[in-house]
Amino acid sequence: MTYADRITKAEEKSKLYDAIVTGTAKFHDLPAVLCVMDFAYMGGSMGSVVGEKITRAIEHAIKKHLPVIIISTSGGARMQEGVMSLMQMAKVSAALSKLKKKKLLYLSVCCDPTAGGVTASFAMLGDIIIAEPNALICFAGPRVIKQTILQNLPNNFQKSEYLLDHGMIDLIIERKDLRDTLSRLLGIPNGHQNIKNKSMKRTTNFLAEFTKTFINNSKSVSNGDQTETKIQELQETAFLSMNAIDIIKISRHPNRPQTLDYIEHVFEDFIELHGDRRFADDKSLIGGFAKFNDLNVMVIGHQKGRNTKQNIERNFGMPQPEGYRKSLRLMKLAEQLRIPIIVFIDTPGAYPGVDSEERGVAEAIATSMREMSQLRVPIIGVVIGEGGSGGALGIGIVNKLAMLQYSYYSVISPEGCAAILWSDASKSNIAAENLGLTSSKLLEMEVIEEIIPEPIGGAHYNQQEAIRNVRTFLDKEINRYQQYPEALLVEERYLRFRNFGKFYE
Structure with missing residues:
Protein backbone atom coordinates (compact mmCIF):
# COMPACT_ATOMS: atom_id res chain seq x y z
CA MET A 1 0.00 0.00 0.00
CA GLY A 187 -6.38 30.53 35.95
CA ILE A 188 -3.04 30.69 37.78
CA PRO A 189 -1.01 33.40 35.95
CA ASN A 190 -1.11 36.76 37.76
CA GLY A 191 0.38 40.21 37.22
CA HIS A 192 2.02 42.22 39.98
CA GLN A 193 1.24 45.87 40.62
CA ASN A 194 4.27 47.97 39.84
CA ILE A 195 3.96 50.48 42.68
CA LYS A 196 7.19 51.74 44.18
CA ASN A 197 7.79 50.71 47.75
CA LYS A 198 8.58 53.68 49.97
CA SER A 199 11.25 51.97 52.05
CA MET A 200 13.46 48.92 52.04
CA LYS A 201 14.79 49.46 55.56
CA ARG A 202 14.25 46.88 58.27
CA THR A 203 12.72 47.99 61.54
CA THR A 204 15.17 48.34 64.44
CA ASN A 205 15.39 46.68 67.84
CA PHE A 206 13.76 43.46 66.57
CA LEU A 207 14.41 41.37 69.66
CA ALA A 208 12.99 43.81 72.20
CA GLU A 209 9.95 44.34 69.99
CA PHE A 210 9.36 40.59 69.68
CA THR A 211 9.79 39.86 73.40
CA LYS A 212 7.32 42.58 74.34
CA THR A 213 4.79 41.36 71.76
CA PHE A 214 5.16 37.73 72.77
CA ILE A 215 4.69 38.34 76.49
CA ASN A 216 1.69 40.62 75.94
CA ASN A 217 0.04 38.13 73.60
CA SER A 218 0.75 35.12 75.82
CA LYS A 219 -1.07 36.38 78.94
CA SER A 220 -4.50 35.10 78.08
CA VAL A 221 -5.56 34.87 81.76
CA SER A 222 -6.29 38.41 82.95
CA ASN A 223 -9.01 38.32 85.59
CA GLY A 224 -9.08 34.63 86.38
CA ASP A 225 -7.51 32.62 89.15
CA GLN A 226 -4.32 34.33 90.37
CA THR A 227 -2.57 31.01 90.94
CA GLU A 228 -3.21 29.98 87.34
CA THR A 229 -1.92 33.34 86.18
CA LYS A 230 1.24 32.96 88.24
CA ILE A 231 1.85 29.46 86.87
CA GLN A 232 1.44 30.73 83.34
CA GLU A 233 3.85 33.58 83.97
CA LEU A 234 6.41 31.14 85.33
CA GLN A 235 5.94 28.94 82.25
CA GLU A 236 6.43 31.93 79.96
CA THR A 237 9.60 32.93 81.76
CA ALA A 238 10.94 29.37 81.66
CA PHE A 239 10.31 28.91 77.95
CA LEU A 240 11.64 32.35 77.03
CA SER A 241 14.88 31.54 78.85
CA MET A 242 15.40 28.02 77.47
CA ASN A 243 18.89 27.06 76.39
CA ALA A 244 19.70 26.31 72.77
CA ILE A 245 19.79 22.51 73.01
CA ASP A 246 16.26 22.45 74.48
CA ILE A 247 15.00 24.66 71.66
CA ILE A 248 16.52 22.23 69.16
CA LYS A 249 14.68 19.35 70.82
CA ILE A 250 11.40 21.23 70.49
CA SER A 251 12.16 22.05 66.83
CA ARG A 252 12.49 18.32 66.15
CA HIS A 253 9.28 17.28 67.91
CA PRO A 254 7.36 14.96 65.55
CA ASN A 255 4.02 16.61 66.32
CA ARG A 256 5.05 20.11 65.25
CA PRO A 257 3.05 21.36 62.27
CA GLN A 258 4.83 20.40 59.06
CA THR A 259 4.67 21.80 55.55
CA LEU A 260 1.60 19.76 54.57
CA ASP A 261 -0.18 20.93 57.74
CA TYR A 262 0.39 24.55 56.78
CA ILE A 263 -0.69 23.84 53.23
CA GLU A 264 -3.91 22.26 54.46
CA HIS A 265 -4.86 24.98 56.94
CA VAL A 266 -3.37 28.18 55.49
CA PHE A 267 -3.94 27.69 51.75
CA GLU A 268 -6.69 26.45 49.45
CA ASP A 269 -6.84 24.45 46.20
CA PHE A 270 -3.35 22.98 46.53
CA ILE A 271 -2.16 21.12 43.42
CA GLU A 272 1.05 19.25 44.13
CA LEU A 273 3.46 19.05 41.21
CA HIS A 274 6.01 16.27 40.95
CA GLY A 275 9.44 15.47 39.65
CA ASP A 276 12.70 16.99 38.52
CA ARG A 277 12.22 15.80 34.89
CA ARG A 278 15.53 13.97 35.24
CA PHE A 279 15.50 11.09 37.70
CA ALA A 280 12.90 11.01 40.48
CA ASP A 281 10.23 12.74 42.51
CA ASP A 282 11.83 13.58 45.86
CA LYS A 283 9.10 13.34 48.50
CA SER A 284 11.18 15.11 51.14
CA LEU A 285 10.81 18.40 49.25
CA ILE A 286 7.33 19.13 47.96
CA GLY A 287 5.71 21.95 46.03
CA GLY A 288 2.77 23.07 44.00
CA PHE A 289 0.20 25.74 43.26
CA ALA A 290 -2.17 26.99 45.95
CA LYS A 291 -4.40 29.93 46.72
CA PHE A 292 -3.83 32.34 49.59
CA ASN A 293 -6.72 34.77 50.08
CA ASP A 294 -7.70 34.11 46.43
CA LEU A 295 -4.16 34.94 45.26
CA ASN A 296 -2.34 32.20 43.37
CA VAL A 297 1.02 31.30 44.90
CA MET A 298 3.68 28.61 44.62
CA VAL A 299 4.26 26.77 47.90
CA ILE A 300 7.49 24.79 48.43
CA GLY A 301 8.73 23.10 51.57
CA HIS A 302 10.59 20.28 53.24
CA GLN A 303 8.38 17.45 54.44
CA LYS A 304 9.18 14.96 57.19
CA GLY A 305 7.10 12.10 58.51
CA ARG A 306 5.54 11.56 61.92
CA ASN A 307 6.39 7.87 62.26
CA THR A 308 9.04 5.48 60.97
CA LYS A 309 7.12 4.49 57.84
CA GLN A 310 6.42 8.09 56.86
CA ASN A 311 9.98 9.18 57.63
CA ILE A 312 11.37 6.46 55.38
CA GLU A 313 9.04 7.58 52.59
CA ARG A 314 10.05 11.21 53.14
CA ASN A 315 13.73 10.36 53.73
CA PHE A 316 13.49 12.06 57.14
CA GLY A 317 13.07 15.41 55.41
CA MET A 318 16.53 15.23 53.83
CA PRO A 319 16.35 16.15 50.14
CA GLN A 320 18.46 14.57 47.43
CA PRO A 321 19.52 16.41 44.26
CA GLU A 322 16.16 15.70 42.64
CA GLY A 323 14.38 17.64 45.38
CA TYR A 324 16.35 20.81 44.74
CA ARG A 325 16.01 20.45 40.98
CA LYS A 326 12.25 19.98 41.34
CA SER A 327 11.87 22.98 43.64
CA LEU A 328 13.93 25.17 41.30
CA ARG A 329 11.82 24.06 38.34
CA LEU A 330 8.68 25.05 40.23
CA MET A 331 10.17 28.38 41.30
CA LYS A 332 11.03 29.23 37.71
CA LEU A 333 7.49 28.29 36.71
CA ALA A 334 6.21 30.68 39.39
CA GLU A 335 8.41 33.40 37.93
CA GLN A 336 7.09 32.67 34.45
CA LEU A 337 3.51 32.97 35.71
CA ARG A 338 4.37 35.97 37.94
CA ILE A 339 3.12 34.54 41.23
CA PRO A 340 4.73 34.78 44.69
CA ILE A 341 6.72 31.90 46.19
CA ILE A 342 6.24 30.74 49.79
CA VAL A 343 8.99 28.54 51.26
CA PHE A 344 8.76 26.39 54.41
CA ILE A 345 12.14 25.23 55.75
CA ASP A 346 12.31 22.13 57.96
CA THR A 347 15.24 19.80 57.33
CA PRO A 348 18.15 18.38 59.32
CA GLY A 349 20.15 18.83 56.10
CA ALA A 350 20.53 17.56 52.56
CA TYR A 351 20.88 13.78 52.28
CA PRO A 352 24.61 12.86 52.55
CA GLY A 353 24.43 9.39 50.99
CA VAL A 354 26.61 7.96 48.20
CA ASP A 355 23.82 8.06 45.61
CA SER A 356 23.03 11.68 46.48
CA GLU A 357 26.68 12.66 46.02
CA GLU A 358 26.94 10.72 42.76
CA ARG A 359 23.97 12.59 41.31
CA GLY A 360 25.39 15.98 42.31
CA VAL A 361 23.68 17.23 45.47
CA ALA A 362 26.24 20.02 45.91
CA GLU A 363 25.70 21.23 42.35
CA ALA A 364 21.92 21.07 42.79
CA ILE A 365 22.05 23.22 45.94
CA ALA A 366 24.52 25.68 44.39
CA THR A 367 22.45 26.07 41.22
CA SER A 368 19.29 26.54 43.23
CA MET A 369 20.85 29.36 45.26
CA ARG A 370 22.24 31.08 42.19
CA GLU A 371 18.98 30.94 40.27
CA MET A 372 16.79 31.90 43.24
CA SER A 373 18.82 35.06 43.70
CA GLN A 374 17.62 36.31 40.30
CA LEU A 375 13.94 35.31 40.35
CA ARG A 376 11.72 38.30 39.62
CA VAL A 377 8.88 37.41 42.01
CA PRO A 378 8.60 37.75 45.80
CA ILE A 379 10.03 34.85 47.83
CA ILE A 380 8.94 34.66 51.47
CA GLY A 381 10.44 32.03 53.77
CA VAL A 382 9.57 30.59 57.16
CA VAL A 383 11.77 28.22 59.18
CA ILE A 384 9.13 26.02 60.82
CA GLY A 385 11.43 23.47 62.50
CA GLU A 386 14.99 22.56 61.61
CA GLY A 387 17.11 24.79 59.38
CA GLY A 388 19.95 22.43 58.70
CA SER A 389 22.89 23.94 56.82
CA GLY A 390 22.99 23.93 53.00
CA GLY A 391 19.98 21.66 52.92
CA ALA A 392 17.94 24.56 54.28
CA LEU A 393 19.75 27.33 52.41
CA GLY A 394 19.18 25.48 49.12
CA ILE A 395 15.61 26.82 49.16
CA GLY A 396 16.33 29.76 51.46
CA ILE A 397 17.38 32.58 49.12
CA VAL A 398 14.38 34.71 50.00
CA ASN A 399 13.36 38.35 50.25
CA LYS A 400 12.18 38.00 53.82
CA LEU A 401 12.85 35.19 56.30
CA ALA A 402 10.97 34.54 59.53
CA MET A 403 11.50 31.78 62.05
CA LEU A 404 9.06 30.14 64.38
CA GLN A 405 10.15 30.90 67.92
CA TYR A 406 11.40 27.39 68.74
CA SER A 407 13.02 26.59 65.42
CA TYR A 408 16.72 26.79 64.62
CA TYR A 409 18.96 27.62 61.64
CA SER A 410 22.60 26.58 61.63
CA VAL A 411 25.69 25.88 59.57
CA ILE A 412 25.81 22.39 61.12
CA SER A 413 23.89 20.38 63.68
CA PRO A 414 25.23 20.72 67.24
CA GLU A 415 25.88 16.97 67.29
CA GLY A 416 27.93 17.21 64.12
CA CYS A 417 29.82 20.25 65.41
CA ALA A 418 30.67 18.51 68.71
CA ALA A 419 31.81 15.38 66.89
CA ILE A 420 34.14 17.40 64.63
CA LEU A 421 35.58 19.75 67.28
CA TRP A 422 35.79 17.45 70.29
CA SER A 423 35.17 13.96 68.88
CA ASP A 424 32.34 13.79 71.38
CA ALA A 425 28.72 14.24 70.30
CA SER A 426 27.64 14.40 73.95
CA LYS A 427 29.00 17.96 74.04
CA SER A 428 26.29 19.07 71.63
CA ASN A 429 24.78 21.34 74.28
CA ILE A 430 28.01 23.38 74.34
CA ALA A 431 28.09 23.50 70.54
CA ALA A 432 24.45 24.58 70.39
CA GLU A 433 25.04 27.56 72.66
CA ASN A 434 28.04 28.72 70.65
CA LEU A 435 26.62 28.22 67.15
CA GLY A 436 24.12 31.06 67.61
CA LEU A 437 21.37 29.07 65.93
CA THR A 438 18.24 30.11 67.84
CA SER A 439 15.66 32.53 66.48
CA SER A 440 16.49 35.20 69.08
CA LYS A 441 20.22 35.07 68.25
CA LEU A 442 19.59 35.16 64.50
CA LEU A 443 17.17 38.06 64.86
CA GLU A 444 19.81 39.92 66.85
CA MET A 445 22.33 39.29 64.04
CA GLU A 446 19.71 40.31 61.43
CA VAL A 447 20.00 36.96 59.65
CA ILE A 448 16.21 36.82 59.89
CA GLU A 449 13.68 39.64 59.87
CA GLU A 450 11.01 38.33 62.20
CA ILE A 451 10.19 35.77 64.88
CA ILE A 452 6.74 34.20 64.73
CA PRO A 453 5.50 33.46 68.28
CA GLU A 454 4.66 29.89 69.26
CA PRO A 455 2.27 28.68 71.95
CA ILE A 456 3.88 28.14 75.35
CA GLY A 457 5.84 24.89 75.13
CA GLY A 458 6.03 24.84 71.35
CA ALA A 459 3.87 24.61 68.23
CA HIS A 460 2.99 20.97 68.95
CA TYR A 461 1.03 22.04 72.06
CA ASN A 462 -1.39 24.11 70.00
CA GLN A 463 -1.02 23.58 66.27
CA GLN A 464 -3.96 25.81 65.40
CA GLU A 465 -2.42 28.80 67.17
CA ALA A 466 0.96 28.25 65.52
CA ILE A 467 -0.63 27.92 62.09
CA ARG A 468 -2.72 31.03 62.70
CA ASN A 469 0.41 33.02 63.60
CA VAL A 470 2.16 31.88 60.41
CA ARG A 471 -0.89 32.83 58.36
CA THR A 472 -0.87 36.33 59.90
CA PHE A 473 2.79 36.77 58.97
CA LEU A 474 2.24 35.57 55.39
CA ASP A 475 -0.82 37.77 54.95
CA LYS A 476 1.16 40.86 55.91
CA GLU A 477 4.19 40.06 53.76
CA ILE A 478 2.35 38.91 50.64
CA ASN A 479 0.29 42.09 50.64
CA ARG A 480 3.42 44.18 51.08
CA TYR A 481 5.36 42.48 48.31
CA GLN A 482 2.53 42.85 45.82
CA GLN A 483 3.58 46.50 45.66
CA TYR A 484 7.21 45.80 44.72
CA PRO A 485 8.47 46.26 41.15
CA GLU A 486 10.37 43.24 39.83
CA ALA A 487 13.78 44.91 39.70
CA LEU A 488 13.48 45.95 43.33
CA LEU A 489 12.67 42.38 44.38
CA VAL A 490 15.89 41.08 42.86
CA GLU A 491 18.00 43.93 44.24
CA GLU A 492 16.55 43.61 47.73
CA ARG A 493 17.31 39.88 47.76
CA TYR A 494 20.86 40.51 46.57
CA LEU A 495 21.51 43.19 49.20
CA ARG A 496 20.02 41.00 51.91
CA PHE A 497 22.79 38.45 51.43
CA ARG A 498 25.43 40.95 50.32
CA ASN A 499 25.43 42.51 53.78
CA PHE A 500 26.12 39.30 55.70
CA GLY A 501 29.55 38.78 57.21
CA LYS A 502 31.89 40.20 59.84
CA PHE A 503 35.51 41.00 59.10
CA TYR A 504 38.26 43.60 59.60
CA GLU A 505 40.17 45.45 56.88
Missing part, protein backbone atom coordinates in the same frame (compact mmCIF):
# COMPACT_ATOMS: atom_id res chain seq x y z
CA THR A 2 1.38 3.41 -0.99
CA TYR A 3 1.61 6.32 1.42
CA ALA A 4 -1.17 8.08 -0.52
CA ASP A 5 -3.39 5.04 -0.07
CA ARG A 6 -2.67 5.00 3.66
CA ILE A 7 -3.66 8.67 3.92
CA THR A 8 -6.93 8.03 2.12
CA LYS A 9 -7.69 5.10 4.38
CA ALA A 10 -6.82 7.13 7.50
CA GLU A 11 -9.10 9.97 6.40
CA GLU A 12 -11.98 7.56 5.87
CA LYS A 13 -11.42 5.94 9.27
CA SER A 14 -10.94 9.07 11.36
CA LYS A 15 -13.01 11.61 9.38
CA LEU A 16 -10.01 13.93 9.73
CA TYR A 17 -7.52 15.40 7.26
CA ASP A 18 -4.55 14.54 9.48
CA ALA A 19 -3.70 13.32 12.97
CA ILE A 20 -4.41 16.57 14.81
CA VAL A 21 -7.12 19.16 15.31
CA THR A 22 -6.11 22.68 16.37
CA GLY A 23 -8.05 25.76 17.36
CA THR A 24 -9.04 27.96 20.28
CA ALA A 25 -11.23 26.86 23.16
CA LYS A 26 -12.50 28.01 26.54
CA PHE A 27 -12.20 26.14 29.81
CA HIS A 28 -14.70 27.65 32.23
CA ASP A 29 -14.46 30.94 30.32
CA LEU A 30 -10.63 30.85 30.26
CA PRO A 31 -9.34 30.98 26.64
CA ALA A 32 -6.51 28.83 25.31
CA VAL A 33 -5.07 27.51 22.07
CA LEU A 34 -5.86 23.79 21.93
CA CYS A 35 -4.21 21.03 19.89
CA VAL A 36 -5.66 17.50 20.10
CA MET A 37 -4.03 14.49 18.43
CA ASP A 38 -6.07 11.53 17.21
CA PHE A 39 -4.62 8.02 17.27
CA ALA A 40 -7.21 6.84 14.75
CA TYR A 41 -5.33 8.70 12.01
CA MET A 42 -2.25 6.57 11.29
CA GLY A 43 -1.56 6.00 14.98
CA GLY A 44 -1.43 9.73 15.66
CA SER A 45 1.92 9.88 13.89
CA MET A 46 3.58 13.27 13.35
CA GLY A 47 4.39 14.25 9.80
CA SER A 48 4.81 17.63 8.15
CA VAL A 49 1.13 18.58 8.47
CA VAL A 50 0.97 17.79 12.18
CA GLY A 51 4.20 19.69 12.84
CA GLU A 52 3.02 22.66 10.80
CA LYS A 53 -0.40 22.84 12.45
CA ILE A 54 1.07 22.72 15.96
CA THR A 55 3.67 25.36 15.08
CA ARG A 56 1.04 27.67 13.60
CA ALA A 57 -1.13 27.16 16.68
CA ILE A 58 1.77 28.13 18.94
CA GLU A 59 2.52 31.20 16.82
CA HIS A 60 -1.14 32.19 17.05
CA ALA A 61 -0.97 31.81 20.84
CA ILE A 62 2.05 34.12 20.96
CA LYS A 63 0.28 36.71 18.80
CA LYS A 64 -2.88 36.61 20.93
CA HIS A 65 -1.02 36.16 24.23
CA LEU A 66 -2.81 32.89 25.03
CA PRO A 67 -1.72 29.71 26.84
CA VAL A 68 -1.33 26.48 24.88
CA ILE A 69 -2.68 23.00 25.61
CA ILE A 70 -1.51 20.01 23.56
CA ILE A 71 -3.20 16.66 24.11
CA SER A 72 -0.99 13.92 22.73
CA THR A 73 -1.67 10.37 21.67
CA SER A 74 0.83 9.16 19.12
CA GLY A 75 3.17 6.41 18.06
CA GLY A 76 5.79 9.04 17.18
CA ALA A 77 7.23 10.51 14.00
CA ARG A 78 5.65 9.38 10.71
CA MET A 79 8.27 7.12 9.12
CA GLN A 80 6.67 7.35 5.68
CA GLU A 81 7.81 10.99 5.46
CA GLY A 82 11.40 10.14 6.29
CA VAL A 83 13.69 12.83 7.69
CA MET A 84 11.03 15.54 7.22
CA SER A 85 8.96 13.92 9.96
CA LEU A 86 12.06 13.97 12.18
CA MET A 87 12.51 17.70 11.56
CA GLN A 88 9.02 18.42 12.92
CA MET A 89 10.33 17.58 16.39
CA ALA A 90 12.83 20.43 16.15
CA LYS A 91 10.38 22.83 14.52
CA VAL A 92 7.73 22.46 17.23
CA SER A 93 10.33 22.57 20.02
CA ALA A 94 11.72 25.83 18.64
CA ALA A 95 8.22 27.33 18.53
CA LEU A 96 7.66 26.32 22.16
CA SER A 97 10.89 28.07 23.06
CA LYS A 98 9.43 31.31 21.67
CA LEU A 99 6.25 30.70 23.68
CA LYS A 100 8.26 30.28 26.89
CA LYS A 101 10.19 33.49 26.28
CA LYS A 102 6.85 35.27 26.23
CA LYS A 103 6.10 33.67 29.64
CA LEU A 104 2.97 31.99 28.31
CA LEU A 105 1.78 28.79 29.95
CA TYR A 106 2.04 25.46 28.11
CA LEU A 107 0.14 22.44 29.42
CA SER A 108 1.00 19.04 27.96
CA VAL A 109 -1.45 16.15 28.37
CA CYS A 110 -0.20 12.63 27.56
CA CYS A 111 -2.79 9.99 26.70
CA ASP A 112 -2.26 6.31 25.93
CA PRO A 113 0.04 5.91 24.08
CA THR A 114 2.44 8.82 23.73
CA ALA A 115 5.66 7.62 22.17
CA GLY A 116 8.70 8.24 19.99
CA GLY A 117 9.32 11.65 18.49
CA VAL A 118 6.22 13.16 20.05
CA THR A 119 7.41 12.23 23.55
CA ALA A 120 10.93 13.41 22.71
CA SER A 121 9.69 16.84 21.66
CA PHE A 122 6.56 18.74 22.62
CA ALA A 123 4.96 16.17 24.95
CA MET A 124 7.85 16.44 27.43
CA LEU A 125 8.27 20.22 27.15
CA GLY A 126 5.15 21.25 29.04
CA ASP A 127 5.48 23.70 31.88
CA ILE A 128 3.17 21.21 33.54
CA ILE A 129 2.92 17.65 32.21
CA ILE A 130 -0.29 15.75 32.91
CA ALA A 131 -0.87 12.08 32.12
CA GLU A 132 -3.92 9.88 32.16
CA PRO A 133 -3.79 6.81 34.44
CA ASN A 134 -1.91 3.77 33.11
CA ALA A 135 -0.88 5.55 29.91
CA LEU A 136 2.17 4.26 28.02
CA ILE A 137 4.58 7.21 27.73
CA CYS A 138 7.97 6.45 26.24
CA PHE A 139 10.64 7.22 23.67
CA ALA A 140 11.42 3.68 22.54
CA GLY A 141 8.51 1.31 23.20
CA PRO A 142 8.82 -1.91 25.21
CA ARG A 143 8.91 -4.11 22.11
CA VAL A 144 11.69 -2.03 20.52
CA ILE A 145 13.75 -2.17 23.72
CA LYS A 146 13.40 -5.93 24.08
CA GLN A 147 14.28 -6.62 20.46
CA THR A 148 17.14 -4.10 20.31
CA ILE A 149 19.06 -4.68 23.55
CA LEU A 150 17.42 -7.92 24.78
CA GLN A 151 16.73 -6.39 28.18
CA ASN A 152 13.95 -7.45 30.54
CA LEU A 153 11.81 -4.55 31.66
CA PRO A 154 10.48 -3.79 35.15
CA ASN A 155 6.79 -4.11 35.93
CA ASN A 156 4.77 -1.01 35.06
CA PHE A 157 7.75 0.29 33.06
CA GLN A 158 6.95 3.42 31.01
CA LYS A 159 3.45 3.70 32.43
CA SER A 160 2.33 7.08 33.74
CA GLU A 161 2.59 5.92 37.38
CA TYR A 162 6.18 4.80 36.76
CA LEU A 163 7.01 8.17 35.19
CA LEU A 164 5.49 10.03 38.15
CA ASP A 165 7.72 8.11 40.58
CA HIS A 166 10.74 8.80 38.38
CA GLY A 167 10.17 12.55 38.18
CA MET A 168 9.11 12.83 34.53
CA ILE A 169 5.55 14.13 34.89
CA ASP A 170 3.68 16.41 37.29
CA LEU A 171 0.21 14.94 37.63
CA ILE A 172 -1.93 11.91 36.83
CA ILE A 173 -5.52 12.97 36.17
CA GLU A 174 -8.49 10.88 35.05
CA ARG A 175 -10.20 12.12 31.90
CA LYS A 176 -13.43 12.97 33.75
CA ASP A 177 -11.45 15.42 35.91
CA LEU A 178 -9.28 16.84 33.15
CA ARG A 179 -11.43 19.84 32.23
CA ASP A 180 -11.57 21.10 35.83
CA THR A 181 -7.83 20.58 36.29
CA LEU A 182 -6.97 22.42 33.09
CA SER A 183 -9.22 25.33 33.96
CA ARG A 184 -7.67 25.57 37.46
CA LEU A 185 -4.18 25.65 35.94
CA LEU A 186 -5.15 28.16 33.25
